Amino acid sequence: AxxxxxxxxxxxxxxxxxxxxxxxxxxxxxPYLFWYVQYPNQGLQLLLKYTSAATLVKGIxxxxxxxxxxxxxxxxxxxxxxxxxxxxxxxAVNPGDGGSNYKLTFGKGTLLTxxx
Amino acid sequence: DTGVSQDPRHKxxxxxxxxxxxxxxxxxxxxxxxxRQTLGQGPEFLTYFQNEAQLEKSRLxxxxxxxxxxxxxxxxxxxxxxxxGDSAMYxxxxxxxxxxxxxxxxTRLTVL
Numbered sequence: 001a002x003x004x005x006x007x008x009x010x011x012x013x014x015x016x017x018x019x020x021x022x023x024x025x026x027x028x029x030x031p032y033l034f035w036y037v038q039y040p041n042q043g044l045q046l047l048l049k050y051t052s053a054a055t056l057v058k059g060i061x062x063x064x065x066x067x068x069x070x071x072x073x074x075x076x077x078x079x080x081x082x083x084x085x086x087x088x089x090x091x092a093v094n095p096g097d098g099g100s101n102y103k104l105t106f107g108k109g110t111l112l113t114x115x116x
Numbered sequence: 117d118t119g120v121s122q123d124p125r126h127k128x129x130x131x132x133x134x135x136x137x138x139x140x141x142x143x144x145x146x147x148x149x150x151x152r153q154t155l156g157q158g159p160e161f162l163t164y165f166q167n168e169a170q171l172e173k174s175r176l177x178x179x180x181x182x183x184x185x186x187x188x189x190x191x192x193x194x195x196x197x198x199x200x201g202d203s204a205m206y207x208x209x210x211x212x213x214x215x216x217x218x219x220x221x222x223t224r225l226t227v228l
Contacts, residue, residue, distance in 0.1 A: 041222075041224070043207055043222045044159070044207070046218070090158050090159070102147070102211065102217075103164055105161070107158050108158050
């Protein structure tokens with residue numbers, strides 16, 4: 001079974017500041033991990049994914065995340081926030097190659113606010 | 117690649133009515149997933165298809181819900197005798213085997 005915990009339902013940063021969104025996971029098999037972004041009244045867009053290759057994953061729009069097995073974490077970062085980054089961010093896990101069903105288990109999301 | 121499309125984008129219905137949503141996946145994607153997202157929550161898995169076969173259904177999917185994917189192409193999700201608790205965003209995603217799931221824009225259901 002898999003689960004995801006996103007620490008902080010709301011994160012507020014100033015434009016140009018570091019963005020750090022936290023995600024911890026639990027998985028009984030080697031996981032695949034994903035970050036998705038959702039803008040109001042829209043579906044989810046993939047930011048980046050970890051699928052057991054490089055532990056530091058680079059995604060779109062300047063975001064990156066690091067898989068740390070010892071900490072069961074997959075935190076999302078961006079060096080400098082832009083106003084257009086304001087959205088809700090979801091961390092998700094699936095069983096990867098260890099399971100027959102690749103359904104995603106999502107965290108509850110973190111709403112990112114960027115202040116001018 | 118035109119992406120995953122869903123229709124309608126919004127649906128308002130009265131309690132007790134039946135509703136049907138449609139999802140058109142990315143062509144050649146053999147897997148199709150349905151998720152439900154309520155306010156302030158992440159999406160929750162409902163069911164998935166590999167080609168035309170429905171391989172898993174969540175316990176969230178009561179007997180009022182039914183999903184089909186005839187011929188392994190588009191999929192429909194029907195809710196019978198809608199209840200106010202069914203109000204949510206219904207998201208469809210597709211993937212090529214175990215690869216990344218690509219999501220559609222969702223159908224927002226409001227049950228009055």
